[in-house]
Amino acid sequence: MAQGATEQEAVYARLRHGIMIGTIAPGTTLTMRGLAETLGVSPTPVREAVRRLGSENAIQMLPNRRMTIPMMTLGRFEELVALRVALEVHAAERALPYVSDIMIDQLEALDLQMDRAMGEERHDDLTLLNQDFHRQLYSANPHQVSIPAIESVWLQLGPFQRQVVKNVKEFYVIDRHKEIVAALRSRDVAALVGAIDSDIREGISRSGRRVLEQMREATNLF
Numbered sequence: 001m002a003q004g005a006t007e008q009e010a011v012y013a014r015l016r017h018g019i020m021i022g023t024i025a026p027g028t029t030l031t032m033r034g035l036a037e038t039l040g041v042s043p044t045p046v047r048e049a050v051r052r053l054g055s056e057n058a059i060q061m062l063p064n065r066r067m068t069i070p071m072m073t074l075g076r077f078e079e080l081v082a083l084r085v086a087l088e089v090h091a092a093e094r095a096l097p098y099v100s101d102i103m104i105d106q107l108e109a110l111d112l113q114m115d116r117a118m119g120e121e122r123h124d125d126l127t128l129l130n131q132d133f134h135r136q137l138y139s140a141n142p143h144q145v146s147i148p149a150i151e152s153v154w155l156q157l158g159p160f161q162r163q164v165v166k167n168v169k170e171f172y173v174i175d176r177h178k179e180i181v182a183a184l185r186s187r188d189v190a191a192l193v194g195a196i197d198s199d200i201r202e203g204i205s206r207s208g209r210r211v212l213e214q215m216r217e218a219t220n221l222f
Contacts, residue, residue, distance in 0.1 A: 012049035022162020091138035
């Protein structure tokens with residue numbers, strides 16, 4: 001791979017990672033020059049990375065040649081959550097026959113790390129561990145083709161999800177990841193599908209809707 005192509009991929013990966021874990025907040029205005037200076041590169045690889053991220057709906061181009069991280073709306077949020085449920089339920093169900101006991105132990109260890117990260121309010125670590133948990137499970141299927149689509153949804157949810165994690169201390173009373181692990185150990189596909197569905201709907205979905213409603217109420221006050 002040529003040096004230019006390598007640099008373009010590196011810049012794209014760094015920006016994509018930052019957006020996916022929510023280090024750039026929704027509504028943040030970006031410029032090519034500002035991104036290039038922050039990343040310590042020339043504007044050329046940034047331009048290509050921004051083009052790709054724009055095609056993935058992670059960056060919105062503005063008329064004045066500036067860019068922004070899209071704000072979340074309730075309609076867009078509901079669409080993304082529904083898509084995430086459909087994709088991840090499918091991926092988990094297809095992965096189940098290939099999940100080993102060793103992998104289950106690894107997923108259980110990741111869940112314990114998530115518990116600690118939540119308690120210590122390490123939001124970046126929590127997001128990364130959660131993504132690792134789900135990615136490892138779905139990757140157990142050697143024939144999977146759904147992870148790129150799933151990560152596209154994570155990318156679009158990332159900046160807003162970071163707001164949710166910061167503003168909502170408790171996603172849900174029942175730890176659905178522990179239900180996922182239990183379903184994997186018992187090889188119970190119905191329980192696994194139910195736990196994945198509940199993990200998404202009772203976590204990011206319920207809490208995200210609450211944050212959006214609070215934002216709407218605050219806007220209506222002025």
